[in-house]
Amino acid sequence: MPSQCLRGAVPFARSADAGTSPSKTEKTHMATAKKAAAKKAPAQETAVAAAPAVEAPAAAPAKKPNAAFMKPMTPSKDLAAVIGKTAVPRTEVTKKVWEYIKQHNLQDPANKRMINADAKLKKIFKKDQVSMFEMTKLISDQLS
Numbered sequence: 485m486p487s488q489c490l491r492g493a494v495p496f497a498r499s500a501d502a503g504t505s506p507s508k509t510e511k512t513h514m515a516t517a518k519k520a521a522a523k524k525a526p527a528q529e530t531a532v533a534a535a536p537a538v539e540a541p542a543a544a545p546a547k548k549p550n551a552a553f554m555k556p557m558t559p560s561k562d563l564a565a566v567i568g569k570t571a572v573p574r575t576e577v578t579k580k581v582w583e584y585i586k587q588h589n590l591q592d593p594a595n596k597r598m599i600n601a602d603a604k605l606k607k608i609f610k611k612d613q614v615s616m617f618e619m620t621k622l623i624s625d626q627l628s
Contacts, residue, residue, distance in 0.1 A: 557627040562607040574627065581623060 556571035567580040585591060585599055592598040597616050601609045609622050 560608075560626040560628070562604070563623065563626040565604050566608070574624070577623060577627065578620060581619070 553575050554573045558571045566584050590600050592600055598613050599619055600613050
């Protein structure tokens with residue numbers, strides 16, 4: 485029985501009339517080879533890094549926080565009952581509200597994305613239950 489050459493049996497063989505673009509199999513193999521080469525490169529760099537450096541590379545500048553988030557905001561009277569009267573940045577307001585929610589066990593046990601409002605939070609949220617995403621919007625309305 486004569487042996488038949490199956491198409492694709494030799495993964496990288498091309499016929500003379502084949503186009504210049506690589507086949508899907510070749511693309512996959514090339515991507516794998518690039519990944520393998522990338523993994524080998526850091527191992528070589530660590531050996532170089534262990535040797536004393538002749539010149540120090542320039543340090544990358546630290547990323548500055550967004551000024552809008554860091555600006556102290558004054559909470560409303562209702563929100564001040566939960567987080568305190570001092571002006572704090574929005575990020576701290578959110579942290580303090582979450583501390584209050586967790587301290588008073590106000591997350592819905594069945595759906596952790598929902599917050600059950602107690603008497604203090606009901607003044608801010610204006611309803612019995614809000615989602616954690618809606619909560620941030622309602623809190624931002626309470627800041628000036």
